[in-house]
Amino acid sequence: MTMQQEPVSTEDVPTVIDLSPDEARREHQEQMARQEAERKDGALLQVRGLSTHFNTPDGVVQAVDDVSFEVGFGETLGLVGESGCGKSVTALSIARLVPDPPGRIVAGEIMFDGIDVLKLDSDEMRKLRGKEIGFIFQDPLTSLNPTLTIGYQIAESIREHMGLSQKAASDRVVDLLGKVGIPRARDRLDDYPFQFSGGMRQRVMIAIALSCDPKLILADEPTTALDVTIQAQILELIQTLSEEFHTAVLLITHDLGIAAGMCDRVNVMYAGEIVETGTVDELFANPQMPYAWGLLDSLPRIDDVRGERLRTIEGLPPLLINPADACRFSPRCAYARDICREQGAQLTSRGSEAHLARCWATEPEGWIS
C-alpha cells in the first residue's frame, strides 16, 4: 500500500550558502530554493493508509480502506469513481467532517503542510478548516444558509480567520465576488441565496472557499447540480483561480470528462480502494485496470462513431461489509482468474513511477500485459 512518497521533513530544505552582499538576490535565491524544496518534497497533503469505517446495524462498512495519496502544492488531483466508492468520505476524512457516530477514521495519517491533521483538537481543526482548506460542495442551495445574506456568509470566515476590520472585510468580500464573476458585487452583498441562480450560488461558494487564501480546496462534485453551459463557466473559474492563487485542488467527480480537462493526476476509486492512479495522460491513454477500461467504455462520447453498442460493466459494486481478501472488482471483471478471487492485488507500478494499478492481470507477469 505504499505509494512511494517521501515524508515531509523541513530538514531536507537545502540551506542557501551564498555570501553575496546583494540582499535582494539572496532573497530571490532563497525563494527559488524554497520552491525547489516544495517541488522536491512535492506534497501539500499526504494521506497514508487512511481507513474510515461506518457502524451500521448490519455490520461495519469499510467505506474507505487503506487509501494513500498525496496532493502537491498547486496541483489538481482528481478522485474519480461511482457512487459509494468512498471518494466523498475520503474528502470528509481529510477535513475531519465524517459524522461520528456512525463514522470513524480507524487508521491512517493525514499530513497537511507539515501538520498531523488527525492529532489536532477541535479548536485547532476549526482554524485549519476554512482558512487553510476551502470547500466547494455539490449542492450550492443547501450548503448556503438561506437566512443569512451572501455578504455576511462570505465575510464570516474572513472575520473569523483573518481578523480584519468590518470595513476591510467588506472590501475583501466585494473583491472576491468580483473575482468569481458576480456583476455589481457591492449591490448584491445584502441579497439572500434564493435571489441567486444555481450557477451564481456556486460562484458564491467558490468565493467563500477562496476567502482566506487557502492552500487546498476540496471540491466535491462542484458542478453536478448545474447545467452543462454553467458547468463550463464554473470549471473554468475554478481552474483560473486555482492557477492565480496557486491553490491545490482535490476534485471529486464521477465525470471522467471533467477529470480529463481539469486534473494533473487522477485516482480512480472502486469499493473503498484506489484501484489506479497516474498522470491524467497516462491514465486516459493507457489505463491499466479493467474497471477503468469499463468506465471509459461505458460512456457515450460526443466524438464517438454512432451506432456502436456500449460495452458495459455488468453487475453492481460490492457491499463493503467484511470484504474478502480478493480483488473487489473481480465479480464484475471479464478478465478475472482464480488468483483475483483468492487474493487482493497491490497497487504496483506500471511503467512510470506515478502510474500505479491494482490488478493481477496487468502486472508485468500477468495475462494481459
Added chain:
Amino acid sequence: MTTTVETTPTPRVTDQKVLVQVDDLKIHFPIRSGIFKTVKGTVKAVDGVSFDVRRGETLGLVGESGCGKSTIGRAMIRLREPTAGTVAFDGVDLGSLSSDALRKMRRRMQIIFQDPYGSLDPRMTVGSTVSEPIETHGLAAGQAKRDRVAELLTLVGLDPAYVNRYPHEFSGGQRQRIGVARALAVEPEFIVCDEPISALDVSIQAQVLNLLTDLRSRLGLTYLFVAHDLSVVKHISDRVAVMYLGKVVEIGPPDQLYAAPGHPYTRALLSAVPVPDPTAERKRKRVILQGDVPSPVNPPPGCRFHTRCWLYERLGQPEECRTVDPPLVAISGEHQAACHFAEESVKSDVGVAHMEERSIRHGTPTKALESLAGDAARGNGNQGDPLQTPGGAMEALAASLGAHLPSPGAPVADLGAPGSSAGVPGPDPEAPNVDPQPPAPGTRPS
C-alpha cells in the same frame, strides 16, 4: 450509419410515415400570487414548437433545465394540456378525444420517467406495478397475465422470480428496468423517455442505454428521448432537436448537427461538454456562454439567444437579432436551424474543433480484447462473425461476451450478506440488492 457492430434480430425500419405530429405547440403556466391568486404573468415553457416523430425513429430532445423539453414530452402523450397548438398521434388530434378514447389511445403511448425512486409506488410489488397497466387495459388475466409479467421482466433483464419483491429491494438501475417493463406492458408503439438514465451511475447508465436500444430494434419502438446530455442523445437518436427557452432552435440528423451546427447555441452546448480525453480537452476551442438563461416569463425580444450569443457579438450586434425572431430554415436536407446567420455558424469551428470521429474507443486495450477472444475461442467457440476487420470483430466479440458473461458467483458481493441471493442464475446481470444495506434512499416507510 446505424449499426455496425450491433447484432440486430430485425433491421430497424425508419420509414417516413409520421407517427406523432406536434404543431405550433404552446404551453404557458400562469404565475399567481397574492391572497386572490391573481395572475401576475405567464411562464412560456413551450412557445410555438412544431416537429414530427416518424414511425420507428428516435428523436432526441436536448436542452438545459427549464427549456421546456420535459413539458413537451408530457404534452405529446397528453399528460399536459397544451395552451395552444395540437399534438396528433397517428393522424388523430389528441385534443379532440374523449377521456375514454384517450385512455384507449394511451395504450399506444407510454412514458419512462427520470427518477427510478419516485416513479415506482413503494407499496406495490414489482408484479403488481407491471401488471397494473395490463389490467387497466384488460389485456390479460389470471395465468396469462402472470406469464406476461414474467415475460416482460425477462425482456428487461430481470429475474421473473423477483415478481413479489418491493422497489426498495432493487438498485437504481434495476428500478429503471422495472419502469421500462411497466411501459412495455401494454405493447406501446411510442415511448417518451424522459431523462431515463440521468439519475444513474455511469456503468449502470450504459446498461440501461443498451437495453433501450435492444428493445427498440426488437420491438420496433419509436422513442422521444428527452435528455440534457448531448453525448447520450447523439448515441441513441436518429434525429436531434435542440431547445432553448421554449423553442426548437435546431433540428437534424446527428451526424450533420454535431459536425456542423447551424445555431450558435448548439455550438456553445457542444463546446461545454467535457470529453474524457486530456489531449482533446487541451486543444478544443471553447465558447463559455456568459450569464444564465433568461427568464421564460419575459424572454428577450427577437432571437431569444441573442443576449448570450457569441456570434451576435462577433458580428457586431446586428439589429436583426434583437428585433426579428428567426424561424427554422433548412441548412441542408433535413438539417434546420433558427438563426439569421446560420451560414456563419456552420463555417465556424467553435466547439467542434476537437472532434475527430474515432472507431476505436480507448477504454479496453486491444490486448485485453485479444485475451478475451482467446478465452472465447477455447471456451465458447467463435461467435459466428467472420473476422472482417480485426478491430470490429474484436469489438463484436467482446460486446457479445459482455452480454453473456455468466454473472460470476459474486464471492465478494455476497460476503457479509448471508441472505443475499447473489449469483442467482437467470437473465438478471445485476447482483440483486436484497439486503437492507445500504439503506435504499428514497424509500418511504410503508
